[in-house]
Amino acid sequence: MNGLAAIVEQAMATSAMTGNVFAFCNKSKDKLKVLYWDKTGFALWYKRLEKDKFKWPDKEDDDVITLTAEQWQWLLSGLSVIAHKPLSYGYNV
Numbered sequence: 522m523n524g525l526a527a528i529v530e531q532a533m534a535t536s537a538m539t540g541n542v543f544a545f546c547n548k549s550k551d552k553l554k555v556l557y558w559d560k561t562g563f564a565l566w567y568k569r570l571e572k573d574k575f576k577w578p579d580k581e582d583d584d585v586i587t588l589t590a591e592q593w594q595w596l597l598s599g600l601s602v603i604a605h606k607p608l609s610y611g612y613n614v
Contacts, residue, residue: 522556522563522565523563525537525543525545525554525556525565526556526563528545529543529556533585537556537558537563538558539558540557540558540559540560541557542555542556542557542593543555543556543557544556544596546575546577549574550574550575550577551569551570551573551574551575552567552568552569552570553567553568553569553575554566554567555567555568568597573599575596575599576596576599576600576601576602577596578601578602578603586602588602
């Protein structure tokens with residue numbers, strides 16, 4: 522956990538104790554680690570896919586991507602967070 526917190530603070534230039542959620546995916550894109558601070562200490566959530574891969578955005582190593590709650594659900598459901606956009610059913614009158 523301390524290694525991931527150090528990555529957040531050094532590579533992302535932000536405090537790991539902000540309450541934000543920081544996600545890390547391995548190279549084969551079948552494992553996801555999620556680090557967050559819950560006011561009493563760091564918590565780590567880990568998920569390993571048995572057959573599929575996470576649709577992790579193709580970005581440079583030092584890029585930071587901010588996800589909405591909806592995009593976060595898409596990622597955990599196996600959908601691409603980049604290709605999908607929220608639908609709007611409003612009408613202009």
